[in-house]
Amino acid sequence: xxxxxxxxxxxxxxxxxxxxxxxxxxxxxxxxxxxxxxxxxxxxxxxxxxxxxxxxxxxxxxxxxxxxxxxxxxxxxxxxxxxxxxxxxxxxxxxxxxxxxxxxxxxxxxxxxxxxxxxxxxxxxxxxxxxxxxxxxxxxxxxxxxxxxxxxxxxxxxxxxxxxxxxxxxxxxxxxxxxxxxxxx
Numbered sequence: 001x002x003x004x005x006x007x008x009x010x011x012x013x014x015x016x017x018x019x020x021x022x023x024x025x026x027x028x029x030x031x032x033x034x035x036x037x038x039x040x041x042x043x044x045x046x047x048x049x050x051x052x053x054x055x056x057x058x059x060x061x062x063x064x065x066x067x068x069x070x071x072x073x074x075x076x077x078x079x080x081x082x083x084x085x086x087x088x089x090x091x092x093x094x095x096x097x098x099x100x101x102x103x104x105x106x107x108x109x110x111x112x113x114x115x116x117x118x119x120x121x122x123x124x125x126x127x128x129x130x131x132x133x134x135x136x137x138x139x140x141x142x143x144x145x146x147x148x149x150x151x152x153x154x155x156x157x158x159x160x161x162x163x164x165x166x167x168x169x170x171x172x173x174x175x176x177x178x179x180x181x182x183x184x185x
Contacts, residue, residue, distance in 0.1 A: 004074060012053065013060040015070035015082070022077040023049065040128060047132035049075065051104065051140060056080040058103025062096045063087075091166075094159035097152040101141045108137035 004018035011017065027045050034041035052075055059082035060070040068085040082100075087093045111134030115122065122130060145153040 001074060012057045012073055013064055013070055015060055015073050015084075017053070017073045017075060020074070020076040023075060026077045040124060043125060043128045044132065047129060048136075051107075051133065051137050052080040054103050054107055055100040055140075055144075056082040058099040058101070059096055060084065060099075061103065062099030066092050066095065068092075068096075091159065091162045094155050094162060097155035098159060100152055101144055101156065104137050104141050104144075108134050108141065112138065 001018065003021050005021065005024075007017050007019060030041050030045055031038055053073070056073045056075070060073065063070055063082070063084040066087065068087060070082055070084040072083045074081040074083070084096070087096065111130050115130035115134055118126070118130075144151055145156060147153040147157045
């Protein structure tokens with residue numbers, strides 16, 4: 001893809017990570033703008049990009065668990081993309097869609113709890129972690145679950161009716177099996 005820098009050494013679950021030029025430009029602008037607090041600027045940028053990488057790693061992980069290989073992860077300053085083998089079944093694609101937000105939740109929820117326990121006495125560096133990787137991360141989860149084109153919610157929410165239909169089919173199959181067994185006896 002155009003505009004991406006291929007990293008040779010950064011791989012997530014075997015998928016090479018490609019970084020868009022926007023990450024470098026905006027990251028540099030952030031450091032220049034925050035020259036008085038470069039550590040906090042770096043921490044903010046790192047936590048923001050970590051959210052995107054963790055999200056894409058969640059997709060890659062679920063795809064791998066379902067037997068599909070991840071080819072690449074693309075990272076821009078606004079969003080990411082995990083490119084993996086196309087699942088055979090829609091239900092599996094729906095499961096992969098949940099992988100990203102569940103990975104984010106696994107990181108966000110403990111940090112939100114930690115933030116609530118510590119309260120207002122958090123040092124600035126810890127506050128950036130709990131705010132970005134906790135609260136802001138939860139906001140992104142909610143935003144990403146919007147059931148609209150371009151968001152994971154478009155596919156993720158389809159998993160619920162798929163599971164309901166599967167439960168109904170199993171229940172019907174059990175009833176038929178019981179009837180057959182009664183007739184045989």
